[in-house]
Amino acid sequence: MNATQAMFLSLLSPMVLAFILGVIATRVKSDLKFPEELYTALTIYLLVAIGLKGGYKLSISNLSDFWRPGLAAVALGVVIPIVSYYVLRQFGKFNVWNAAAIAAHYGSVSAVTFGEAIAFHDTLKEESLRAAIEAGAVAAGTAADAPAALAVYQAQGLNYEGFLPSLLTIMEVPAILVAIIISRLQASEDSLSSDEGGTMGDVMRELLAGKSTLLLIGFLIIGYVSGKRGWEQVAPWFDAPFRGVLTLFLLEAGLVTGRRLEDLKKVGPFLVGFGILMPVASALAGILAGKLTGMTMAGATVLAVLAASASYIAAPAACRVALPKASPTYYLTASLAITFPFNLIIGLPLYHFLAVKIYGL
Amino acid sequence: MNATQAMFLSLLSPMVLAFILGVIATRVKSDLKFPEELYTALTIYLLVAIGLKGGYKLSISNLSDFWRPGLAAVALGVVIPIVSYYVLRQFGKFNVWNAAAIAAHYGSVSAVTFGEAIAFHDTLKEESLRAAIEAGAVAAGTAADAPAALAVYQAQGLNYEGFLPSLLTIMEVPAILVAIIISRLQASEDSLSSDEGGTMGDVMRELLAGKSTLLLIGFLIIGYVSGKRGWEQVAPWFDAPFRGVLTLFLLEAGLVTGRRLEDLKKVGPFLVGFGILMPVASALAGILAGKLTGMTMAGATVLAVLAASASYIAAPAACRVALPKASPTYYLTASLAITFPFNLIIGLPLYHFLAVKIYGL
Amino acid sequence: MNATQAMFLSLLSPMVLAFILGVIATRVKSDLKFPEELYTALTIYLLVAIGLKGGYKLSISNLSDFWRPGLAAVALGVVIPIVSYYVLRQFGKFNVWNAAAIAAHYGSVSAVTFGEAIAFHDTLKEESLRAAIEAGAVAAGTAADAPAALAVYQAQGLNYEGFLPSLLTIMEVPAILVAIIISRLQASEDSLSSDEGGTMGDVMRELLAGKSTLLLIGFLIIGYVSGKRGWEQVAPWFDAPFRGVLTLFLLEAGLVTGRRLEDLKKVGPFLVGFGILMPVASALAGILAGKLTGMTMAGATVLAVLAASASYIAAPAACRVALPKASPTYYLTASLAITFPFNLIIGLPLYHFLAVKIYGL
Amino acid sequence: MQKFEMKLVVIIAEDELEPRLTKEILSLGARGYSASRVRGEGWHGARKSEWEGENVRIETIVPEPVADSILARVAERYMPHFAVVAYVQTVGILRVEKFV
Amino acid sequence: MQKFEMKLVVIIAEDELEPRLTKEILSLGARGYSASRVRGEGWHGARKSEWEGENVRIETIVPEPVADSILARVAERYMPHFAVVAYVQTVGILRVEKFV
């Protein structure tokens, strides 16, 4: 599959199209809106589904393959916010608080972008199997998880690791901590315990008990502990319908993004450029890190997507507590109205393309 | 299958029974109520599911068969509100605004009634296959979409066209525009741009950007564009569970209808009669239009259901903006407490029966 | 399967683990919370699903087997609240109102605990089939509902009766009535029609029209009437995803239980002891009643779970109307923070263990 | 612009009472009301979730005599048995006809 | 602690009007507002569900002249055609700068 095909495959998925429809709906001032509660329900569903499946996959995968990519994920989570902060301060002229808050968002990750990356790779697998069947390389009617099918994915580097959701979980928190520490050092005042924002302890608690981290880690463990037997009990609800639910969620994400588009003028061209170039740079780092630590091409691509994605659940909640002086207009607009659509529409096939080149597949 | 059997098949479906349970619940003053947000969520689900599946079916069907039924649908959408308006003014003595608003509702369509019509025909198909297997006409274990099964449906006129959801979409808007134009001409004052209600432009925008139209058209296009590959990704969420979700929705619709029943006295016997006879007349016109334009019997029946159904999502929203002087008591009670249950419980098997007679099958 | 294995099977199910995660989330003061509307939506789903499936199973099962267990269920629903009331008054020193309200809760039943008991037995069935396949007793690939599989369940007493959801429905109401009657007699004043609480008629209406009873009875009838054909239309939504949805519900139940834990101090050690020992006693009575009336071991275990479970949907609503002087702190804390988690985590495998002993299987 | 004085009565009560209270209010002469869901704490403990019950907040603009009879009715029939809080304020409104 | 007097304007109207009303309020000089969903009954019948439409309750704290122009605007543009109720009260606030 060449780059253009992958681009179209991604662009023409119902998920991405639903996102675009959501943006259009706000542009034509449609009265379509999702109740808050539905948004919350969809978020809970997605986080639980990602966590459970990740935990189950972890329970059947080889943990010794895990520690290198795990370290790479932590490293990305530390380096990306530092670089981001420096760029935003130096070239973007943002103040300490805003630079730190934006850096926290770009170092952390977006579970929905991750979900879409997984969905994209599942579609790639289906396509490669279909192509192999048409080419006569495997017998017609080969099941999607038959050994022959796995061999096809393997040959094309599509057989992504089972522990990827663990990387998502690992990368959620560190960047936010790093950004907060930087801001406190830079503000050169020991406000760690001042009223200006929560103490570092508050922030840690907020982060670890924050709903996205709690659900991801919690259900990762539940999935791991309850294993195959547990997974089979809940898979008809959390596995097969996943991409359909994601479609609804991305429709809502499009509505929110559309409303945010007006803020693009307020944040200025620098942040728009940052919101596009920083993810590409991070993605490159992610692919290289993946290759260095021995991941499959698909795994490296997903790591790239994680590196490139900007958080909009965990990080905003943390910044409201830890960096109350930072303006949500900057960090929310950047992560939601620039980087999220960019990754979804262009980034995903682009990073796949880069990974194909780098892996030489 | 004879008329009585079809009647029972329809009446004993969980969907229709859930609706009746909802009505009973309000009669016994149960504390059962659906949160608004759940209602909205179910509506979004149904519209997206209908749109997506319709778009996918359109992408695999022959567009040259489409233009005649399409024109017939538009014609019905223009004629029904004109006739309705005339009847309501002349015999019902309604004032201009109320007559126009009610006419708009009866010319437009109900997506849920449509959904139930499709569900009914899917059940008919399953029954006909079962009967054919029992009769030994096809081999036991024949898949529902095997050529032999399709031949069975074909012979009984059950193989409805893939473009039916497109007809639903087409018929949503014109009747509302027609009714509004009539009312403005009749009020013999050029209030098109006055404060009395939105301008015609406002109304058009409201209609096209209105949530039901936007979701239906939007996902029709998404389904079309993303094709079979896209549909398979989301079908486990939007296809198989459809009738189950519809059951919940109809339970809620029953609750609302039950609360409306008290308004039956307020609207008087004329509107009750209109709410029953007008749909039957429209359905007849629909079947004939379907036959004339070469549709299958099942397709013509669904067109009849569309003609007979009264809108209660798009039309009320439009009338609130365009015809603020019309009373919701009339148009909501008529469409929700009279025509909706009538179509659901009696109309559907009745129109099927009429279609069988007219098609001579 | 021995007791420890069953214990682990139950403890390591995603449902029970999700409940525990919910409790932990409140303990670490997570910001995770479910919107009310989601809670209501999940409740409606579970009640409808239990009712529909129960009705369908009833429609294909032998009604002559039903009347003895049905009578046993009614007897349990009458005896348990009387015993509970006596114990609470005599040894717990509760006043009339609180004793009656708590007794009502313990005599009535919890649909969610029932759902978990069914889920637990379905897992037991899957395990026994797997074990039989591994032991070579049945052929690999035997379908879960093939005659050979049914024989395996049969031999282990796991083939629970189709009418169990009917027992759930039957046991919801009587205990509440009994408890209210006791309290009114005890208060030795004819306040049946006084302003102090609703009249007996109000209470009956409240109970029968109450949402849980109405949905259970209503969909039991719908499932019965629409039979196999109806069930197949909605099963992809109400059957396969059941355990997944239950997982989400139990996560939310864990959040509520966690918030209630603080009230444990307020209610004192007596109620804590009562909330653990009373269910065990009731469960024993349930198993014996099941054995005496000729139920399967699995059926008797589920009857035991019903006897042991305390209501937290129907009973609180009824007590607010009928016994407004009783304190929710007592009855809610007892049923939700003590008995519910006890039954879920320890009770279920314990009652299974007792049933195995008593049935000698 | 001329403004008129009216009374605004606010009742916060357990949500099961909503149908009864709104019926009472209208029968005592109010021409309308608005209602919304609220959580709360008070004498009867926390009412913050569907499990414990929640509260409804009803507000109605009425002439003073109607306000008095609503408060009297609430005090007599509801306060002794249910979780209820009620208060009254003076508000300025534009069109008297709408409320009397 | 020193308190200042301001006007609190409350508008209850059909929820479709929310974007238009909040735009008007801000353009007439209010520095903020709060909005929530309410059910209700009144001249235009019951508005208690998504099918019939529901209402929005908007409250804004403003100086007296702004309150007057908001009420005048509502009376002129909205009351004749829509289901709207509006009232004004006096409230004590702490920081004047926030509202003018």
Next chain:
Amino acid sequence: MQKFEMKLVVIIAEDELEPRLTKEILSLGARGYSASRVRGEGWHGARKSEWEGENVRIETIVPEPVADSILARVAERYMPHFAVVAYVQTVGILRVEKFV
């Protein structure tokens, strides 16, 4: 019917503050409160969705001195750092015992 005067304090703040604010209110002497979710706009921009955060509206009926200490506490601890608006009104209530 005899009515008594009390103060009604209303606080509108970002919803993360709800647990902290209600704890403060009760510890300063209030016997109860009611809380609901509201959207809003103000100095801190729009707070109209789960993504941007929403607001909570807390109302509590208290004796005047308690009202003063609540306002003082809010002004001191919350206003400098968070999106908060607070105001106070006089209301008539029926049963004094319930609020003191």
